[in-house]
Amino acid sequence: MDYTLQPLKYAFNALEPFIDAVTMEIHHDKHHAAYIAKLKEALDKYPELKYSSVEEVLADLENLPEDIRMAVRNNAGGHWNHTFFWGILAPKNDISSSLVEKLSTAFGSLDAFKEQFKNAALSRFGSGWVWLVKKEDGTMQITSTPNQDNPLMAFAEVKGKPVLALDVWEHAYYLKYQNKRADYVDAFWNVVNWGKVEEILG
Ligand code: MN3
Numbered sequence: 603m604d605y606t607l608q609p610l611k612y613a614f615n616a617l618e619p620f621i622d623a624v625t626m627e628i629h630h631d632k633h634h635a636a637y638i639a640k641l642k643e644a645l646d647k648y649p650e651l652k653y654s655s656v657e658e659v660l661a662d663l664e665n666l667p668e669d670i671r672m673a674v675r676n677n678a679g680g681h682w683n684h685t686f687f688w689g690i691l692a693p694k695n696d697i698s699s700s701l702v703e704k705l706s707t708a709f710g711s712l713d714a715f716k717e718q719f720k721n722a723a724l725s726r727f728g729s730g731w732v733w734l735v736k737k738e739d740g741t742m743q744i745t746s747t748p749n750q751d752n753p754l755m756a757f758a759e760v761k762g763k764p765v766l767a768l769d770v771w772e773h774a775y776y777l778k779y780q781n782k783r784a785d786y787v788d789a790f791w792n793v794v795n796w797g798k799v800e801e802i803l804g
Pocket of ligand 1: 629633684769771773774
């Protein structure tokens with residue numbers, strides 16, 4: 603498995619003023635890097651375990667040796683979640699009329715979708731993530747997970763393919779927004795890479 607931290611496809615300050623450069627740099631270079639290092643450290647204890655991708659690890663958590671299972675769950679989750687998150691952010695954020703239509707069909711309207719997503723972000727107690735998921739039956743659902751769990755994990759409350767994600771750990775917003783998670787969620791809509799979201803949704 604490749605343990606390289608991929609660079610962002612945009613500059614740390616590209617999402618200003620909505621997500622500040624210092625937060626982006628620490629979040630990517632320190633937090634994300636640490637998840638990768640700790641994942642490697644855990645899996646290195648069992649060289650006989652061979653995985654070719656993070657997805658493969660996430661799908662196999664229940665079969666891991668118990669002494670590394672939680673470390674792998676947290677850190678493979680952290681690695682996957684952050685890689686995904688960087689990909690659905692962008693400084694330019696036009697949303698197509700076809701995606702607005704899909705979200706409106708599923709949630710009532712684009713505003714209603716944003717409202718429900720925000721409510722999920724605000725009601726996640728402590729650290730975690732909010733997701734828009736495409737389920738196996740093709741329908742979309744908003745869900746949230748604690749810590750670094752995600753909808754790809756077998757035990758997730760709502761399973762499916764992540765389409766959009768928001769990191770609601772304090773490290774993602776505290777420098778700029780302090781305790782105002784709601785303001786961070788509102789700002790997030792300005793830096794969503796809707797083109798990418800639509801591509802993933804398929
Ligand atoms: Mn984070």
